[in-house]
Every structure is written in structure tokens, then in C-alpha cells.
Amino acid sequence: MADQFVRARSTAKLGRVDGELSVGRGTTIKAESGKIIVAGRAHFDGDVTIDGDFECQSIRVEGKGFGPGGDVRINGSLTVEGSADIDASARVSGSVKAGSLDVAGHFRSGMLKTDRLRVGGHLETRGSLDANEVDVGGHMTVLDEVKILNLRVGGHAKIGGGSVKGDVRVRGHFGTTKKVAFGRLETYGNVALPSGSTGERLTVLGRIEFEGDSFCKDLEVTGTAKARGNLSAENVNVKGNLFASGNLQVSKRFQVWGEAGISGALTCETLGVGGKLAADSISASNRADITGEVRAGRGLKSATVVVGRGSKVAGPIFAESVEVGSEADFGSVWGLPWWRGALGSLTTVEDVHGGSVKLGSHSRAGHIFGRMVEVEEGAAAEEVVYTDQVKLPGRHSLSNPPRKVEELPGDSI
Secondary structure, three states, X not given: OOOEEEOOOOEEEEOEEOOOEEEOOOEXXXXXXXXXXXXXXXXXXXXXXXXXXXXXXEEEEEEEOOOOOOOEEEEOXXXXXXXXXXXXXXXXXXXXXXXXXXXXXXEEEOOEEEEEEEEOOOEEEXXXXXXXXXXXXXXXXXXXXXXXXXEEEOOOEEEOOEEEEEEEEEOXXXXXXXXXXXXXXXXXXXXXXXXXXXXXXXXXXXXXXXXXOEEEEEEEEOOEEEEOOOEEEEEEEEOXXXXXXXXXXXXXXXXXXXXXXXXXXXXXXXXXXXXXXXXXXXXXXXXXXXXXXXXXXXXXXXXXXXXXXXXXXXXXXXXXXXXXXXXOOHHHHHOOOOOOOOOOOOEEOOOEEEEEEEEOOOEEEEEEEEEEEEEOOOOEEEEEEEEEEEEOOOOOEEOOOOEEOOOOOOOOO
């Protein structure tokens, strides 16, 4: 095999090199017929300009001359069978295909396909990006769609849609111009997701905006989340703020320790509130534990509703079992052992519709409708309407005498 050497600060025309290619620093190489093919390894001592497409088995660019005027410039496409190790910044006007690509500085190209990509500086791809592992120290911009397994970005990241199936960790902002399917996304900055975006797990430490109907299997909000449409998930944990202009559908558990506002309906299996929650209507098919403030314009409906001492519920309650003013440790149920109810604080609810209803001491309710109703001493209500049994203390505070009926009013929201 015939190796070839090009001396530093010279200009050379190349076509096919059957062996290895060694090039000195500050060199310009021109393709004889639009393409340079190197059968073996290509080694560059420093900055170089290549006019034409370049193909090789592997490429190594030393860091001499790294910085302004020390870049690698390829006016064409780059194809590398094995590894491309560039200890400089590089600009490729065409597409790039490589087994692995490691760039110490900034990198700019057209369409990019590689198994592993590492860029120490900024990455800008004017086409699509297809890679298993992507690690960018600075900012990342991909104008077209991405197909990535795992993505790590030290700065901001912006893509043109596509999919990132594994872990996505972005220290800065993350945005996409088209819908994206992601695995586990964790971001410290701002996130904007278009309508139709889907994900396995999203951890928001900064701010996120769902710009239309979206789905995320597990959503954890420590910062602020806004949904401009309907949002669906399996589990949602709000430690910061969550606001949705449409409906929120959670198939399993919805927890609020910060503040959540839903313009439409909230549906879930189990509900835990340790902060503030407001919705047009709330339906928790299994259980609702309230240790904060809840406002449901058209009502809260569940199989079991427990309202902790010192809590407030605005809107009617519909449940088979209702307990108001409990001192139970809801923290042990929801994993936050700091809550045991505010001793001596007044618990307030509006009308209650239930099968079994217990109104604890230091509690106040509107009208109570139930089969079996128990009112403890120190509690107050407008009226008790029951079908089977009522238990009142020796000294009770009802605005109207208890009333027994044959049938209770309807209990649907």
C-alpha cells in the first residue's frame, strides 16, 4: 500500500490514497474529481482545509493551532468507517457519517450519523442527527429531527423533533420545533414541548410548557409546569407549580405538595394534596387525602375522602366514605411524614354527600347527606340529612334539626 505525505502550509490535489495519509499543519487539500478516498488512516498535524468530499478508515487531527484560524474545514461531506478524533473545532458543509466522532472544540455540519458523538464545545447540525450516545459540553442545535438513545447537554439544546429513547439530561433550556418522543428527560432550565409530545419520565427543575395535548408516563414538577391543552399521565408529583388550561387525566397517582390549577376536569385513581389544588371538577376513583386546600367548582368525587384537620375544601364532596377533621398521619400514606394535621385549627368543607360521613371536632360543614352520619363534639353543620342512623354529641351545633329521609338526593358531579 502506498502511503502519502503532504507537507505543512502547502496546497495539494488528491484523489485516491491506497495507504495512509499524513498531512502537515496549515494545509489545503483539493479533491481531483470531487472526492478524496483514503484506504487507511488519515492524520493531520493541525488545521486543514479540504475542498471536496473526504472518505477514510479513521481520522485524527492534532490540537496544534487549535482556536481561530486553527480549525478543520471540509467543504463537502465526511465519511469515516471507524473513529474520528478531532482535537480542534470543525466545520463540514455536507453530511457526516462516522463510527464514532470526538470533537474537542465546536462542531458544525449537515446531516450527522454516528454511533457515539462527543463535542466539547457547541454542536450545530443543519440536518438530522442519528446517534446512540450524544454528549455535548456547550449548546446543541439540530434543525431537523433526531434519533438518539441517550443525550447529555451541558448548555441549551434545541431540536427539530424526533425521538430520544433513553436518558435526556439538559443543564440549560430544552426546546423542540416539532413533537418529540422521549424516555427520561431531566432539565434544569426551560422546556417547551409541542402538541403530541410523549415521554416516559419528565423531571422539571426549572420551567416547562406543554404547547398542546401531551402525554408523559411519570411527571415530577419541582419548578413550574404549564399545559396549554389536555395533559395525560400515569403518575404526577407536583412539588412546585402546575397549571393546565384543559383537562388533566392521571391513570394512577396525583400528588400536590405545591400548587396546581386545572381549568378543566382532573381525573385520577388516588389523590394526595398537601398544598393547594383547584379544578373545575375532581374525580379520584379510589381515594382522596386532603391535607391542604382544595377548590372544586363542580365537586370532588371519590370512593373515600379524608380531609385532614385544618384543611379546606370548597365545592361539594361525593364519596362512599367521608371523614372530615381527621388527625391521621397522611404523610405515612404519601411518603411525607411531616403532616399530622394542625391541632386546634378549623377544618372547613361545604356540602357532603356520602354513605358513611364523620364530621370531627373543630370542623365545619354545610349540608350533610348520608346513610350513616356521625358528628363529634365541637363540630358544626348547617343540616344533617340521613337515611339509616345519626350520632350526635350531647351538645351539638346544627343550624337545623337532623332530618331522616327515605332516599338521598343524587350524588353525581
